[in-house]
Amino acid sequence: MTPIRRLTAAVVAGMLSFSLVSGYVPAAAAAEHDGGCGGLELCLFYNSGQRGASHDFRYKVTDFGPYAFLGAGAGAGQSVKNRAASAWNLDGYFTARIYFNSGYAGPADDVTPLTKRNLGDTYNDNASFNWCHRSPLVCG
Amino acid sequence: MTAARLVRTAVVLVLPVALVGCGSAPGDVAVPSSDAAGEAIQVRSAGSVAPRTGGLTLPLDAYALTAAEDQALGRAAESRVRECAASAGLDATQVGPLPFGTAAESAAAVATRHDRRYAVADPEIAATHGYHPPATADVRREFHEAHTDAELEVLVACLSETTRASAASDEAGLRAGAELVSEVQTGAWHAAMADPRVADAFAAWSSCLAAAGFDYAAPMEANDDPRWWASDVASAEEIATAVADVACKQSTGLIPVWSAVEAEHQETLIAEHRAELDAYRALLDAQVASASTAR
16 A cells, blocks of 8 residues: 555545544535435424434425425324424524424524424424524524 | 545644634623613614514514624624635635625615514515515525535534634523523414404404405414415415405504514513523624624
């Protein structure tokens, strides 16, 4: 092995352990709507504490109706609309704002960057979501 | 793997340490007294009854950033992100566009932030889009689509660290304050829904809509009708319903009543949490002051 190849191998190994330790998944590894939480997505879960079946969204959604919980856990196959109990925001900058009503109407719960929470007001009452700047929560 | 990528990876790893040093000390910032915050709330709530939601302000807006404050934070963050990205090996052409709005975009976003709170309220929007929100610039999607995945890794890490640095000494306090604001917002919403004045206004609106041939007990039932949301585009029926809905909102004066009652309940809840909310406002003010002096 040449010195350069040895160096490359060492760095690749280092990066892999960084990914495993930090939980950071490169954006390229994550396709939305594939049931895997990664990259810059919002994941919604059927049960509290980020348990049960989930759905991963990269971009805003005016109505959760057409999206089903994926995988084999509790709630799999059911519509995400009005059935999410908890959330995980994997975006490092944008806040996910989850609305009580369709089309970003009515009151909302915020999931701040890189946090997990059980939904409060929108627990089993989630209809739509948008991404917002962290301050002053201006949504796009 | 390229050499540039190795450098970027290394820099991303040390960012948390490097950027903490960039934040300015919060101790040298003047914060307004709680009296000043109280006055601001009264001034804002006095003008809260508007014929449409356009430009509506609610008492809780006193605990959000103004457009000018947003711009001050945005400009400071943008220069930090550019420095961070440059030290991570990105050249200037790889950094833009970043997800920071212009002053005009900030002003428009703040002025229209309650436009969909009571669902569709504008006759022209109802006639064009029904209950669907009009398409707006999606700065996040533009940001993602303009960059490679490798660039995004660096830029999102830089944005994240910049936000952390601008939180100065009290990231936990800022988060707790934002959560309290969110709780007051939802609490006042449901208190308004249970208020007899809003129930009466809904009844008048519902009768008006029934006369036009549409059967809904409350505005959010009309907004959330599942028939509208199977498609990204409004049907003729959705548009007809939304047009009649907005006409009834206007003729019955629904939104001025509803928003004034919601404002009252916000003020009650704000009074119950005055000390915590004022402490949160002081943290926001310190953040803005620190961003303004950092440039």
